[in-house]
Amino acid sequence: MTTQTAGETFEAVKSATDDVLETAKDAEGKVLDAVDKAQETIGKVSPVTTKFDVIASPSDIKSRLDWGEPALTILDDRD
Numbered sequence: 001m002t003t004q005t006a007g008e009t010f011e012a013v014k015s016a017t018d019d020v021l022e023t024a025k026d027a028e029g030k031v032l033d034a035v036d037k038a039q040e041t042i043g044k045v046s047p048v049t050t051k052f053d054v055i056a057s058p059s060d061i062k063s064r065l066d067w068g069e070p071a072l073t074i075l076d077d078r079d
Helices: 006-045 058-067
Strands: none
Touching: none
């Protein structure tokens, strides 16, 4: 059985703690990279709403229909 001094024990614990912190930082980086990738992917499949005027052009109507806006009401008031 080997006897360690208090300084040796401290250094061993400090080294082990540094290893755990480095592992945690690596894991954190991987998680943040995964979150960034997920946000990028979600942004591609989830359209961002835009501000629409009360009187919309045909292209505005098409983009709202493509977006799948649930509260879209089309009112044609032509003569």
